Amino acid sequence: MTISIAIIFGWLIVTTVVGVLAGRNQAFSMENYFVGGRSFGTFLFYTTAAAEIYSAFAFLGLAGWAYSKGMSIVYAMAYGSIAYGLYFFIGPRINRLGSRLKYISQPDFIADRYESRWLGVFVAFIGVIFSIPYLQLQIMGAGMIVQLASGGAISWQIAVIISFIAAVIFVYVSGLRGIGWTNFLQAIIMLFGMVSIGFIFPHKFFGGTAKVWEILQEIKPNHLTLPDSAGLGIFWVASVSLICGLGFWMWPHIFTATYAAKSEKVVRRNATILPLYSLTMIPIMVVGFTCAAKAGIDPAFAGTITKPDHAMLIALVNNFPPLLAGFIGAGGLAASISTSSGLILTSSNLMARNVIQKGFKPEMEDMAVAKLGRALVPVLTVLAVLLAIFAPSMLVSLLLVGYSGVTQFFPAVFLGLFAKWPTKAGIVTGLLAGLATVVAIKFMGVPSPMGLHEGFVGLIVNFAVAAVVSSFTPKISPSTIDRFESTLR
Structure with missing residues (x-):
């Protein structure tokens, strides 16, 4: 497995160097550090967004879900259509407001639009709560990918430490600009890895994909229908597709x-x-279904897979040359680190900018905020790494409702961009009601109607409460509404 290890860590060194060089000769400022000087063109923005969106889940979770549960994995394709269609309308407005009103973070917009710095602090705090466990997932995914791709030669703990030392270096030095240029490289190898294995796996085991579907239809027909092998039906798929699509940009x-x-x-x-x-997700799903078909007819193969999320990489290491395992492992590590680096930088931004400066020290200079945010990068990373190593299940409950939680920001953002009537009290009570609904269904045994995803139910409650409370509470001042209207014209 020396070849695999050399490829994986060789790629890590290359991307780290590129990330550090990206920040060379750039003036250090809050805007440069947190939002790349608002300078990303079409191609760099494309690769940055793609690499941050498609994380370790794209390499491990998609295949693992298709392997163990079946056809409900199609939600991953459905929600992308919703998300990108929505982004066509809200993305330009977010960019325009950020550029003209000098926003640095998501809570900047929400606090300004609803005239409440403490709402901004609350949104920032909730954002960090959901970002840390998401970061922990990426850290554990990175370690798992390297451990499996190396055939167990490197423990996942060692892999995590090495990988995230590299991530901290380029994030600390270069901020979002470093993330952007490393994501350019990460997107390339992710694209190669995700597309290639979708063709390689079914041809290796069955001579093509047609045989995969024939075998599953014969031995596990529920795997190809809704409800699938996990009992997840059309209402679940539809509601989770909608909640993830709306929460995508939240x-x-x-x-x-x-x-x-x-x-x-x-x-x-x-x-x-x-x-x-997003089309690159299809080959990964095919790999999961291929592993399910192979496991169904080959007990020895099935016995090697101890966890569904390990299916693709274990099959890869045991049945393919080390060279391929190295490239795919590098792609998986790239997916994990590209998402992790954005989470690290944004969490430090939320803490420094919105919790500390906006909440408790409004006199703090922007340069001091940038320096504090940079100082928090290694602190937050160490915290997430320690949680991943010593308490791997501690934050799972928060992670499971991650999308459900951040999607509760949607009414505040969407209504803030397109409507005049929501009030501060309406948005705050709606957000609290939505989050409470998610918690009640997910953790307190409250039944969800029609098997709908708890985040979708929470979002409906959120909108309803926001509308009702806004009807009888003080309106946002005309000067603020006019300022936003004129900025968006």
Whole structure:
């Protein structure tokens, strides 16, 4: 497995060097550090967005879900269509407001639109709560990918430490600009890895994909229908597709990335072409179904897979040359680190900018905020790595409702962009009601109607409460409404 290890860590060194060089000769400022100086063109913004969106889940989770559960994995394709269609309309407006009103983070917009710095603090705090476990997932995914791709030669803990030392270096030095240029490289190897294995796996085991479907139809027909082998039916798929589609751009790190585009045209163009990258998820799903078919007829193969998320990489290491395992492992590590780096930077941004400066030290200079944010990069990374190593299940409950949680920001963002009537009290109570609904269904045994996803139910409650409370509470001042209207014209 020496070849695999050399490829994986060779690629890690290359991307780290590129990330550090990206920040060379760039003036250090809050805007440069957190939003790349708002200078990303079409291609750099495209690869940055693609690499941040398609994380370790794209390499491990998609195949693992298709392997163990079946056809409900189609939700991953459905929600992308919703997300990119929505982005065509909201993305340019987010970019315009960020550029003209000098927003650095998602809570900047929400706090300004609803005239409440404490709402901004609350949104920032919730954003960090959901970003840390998401970061922990990426860290654990990175370690798992390297461990499996190396055939166990490197423990996942060692892999995590090495990988995230590299990530901290280029994020600390170069900020979003470093992330953008490393994501350019990461997107290339991710594209290669995700597309190639979708063809290689079914041909290796069955001579093509047709045989995969024939075998599954014979031995596990529920795997190819809805409800599938996990009992997940059409209402679940539809509601989770909608909640993920609407929540897609509500993740703080992806929302903030929109500020980095140098123009609205860049954002709109990417809303059109980014869906092409989502096609790379199809080959990964095919790999999962291929492993399910192989496991169904080969008990020895099935016995090697201890966890569904390990299916693709274990099959790869045991049945393919080390050279291929190295490249695919590098692609998986790239997917993990590209998303992780954005989460690290954005979490430090939210803490320094919105919790500390906006909440408790409004006199703090922007340069001091940038320096504090950079100082928090290694602190937050160490915290997430320690949680991943010593308490791997501690934050799973938060992670499971991650999308459900961040999607509750959607009414505040969408209504803030397109409507005049929502009030501060309406948005706050709606957000609290939506989050409470998610918690009640997910953790307190409250039944969800028709098997709908808890995040979807929470979103309906959120909108309803926001509308009702806004009808009888003080309106946002006309000066603020006029300022936003004139900025968006």
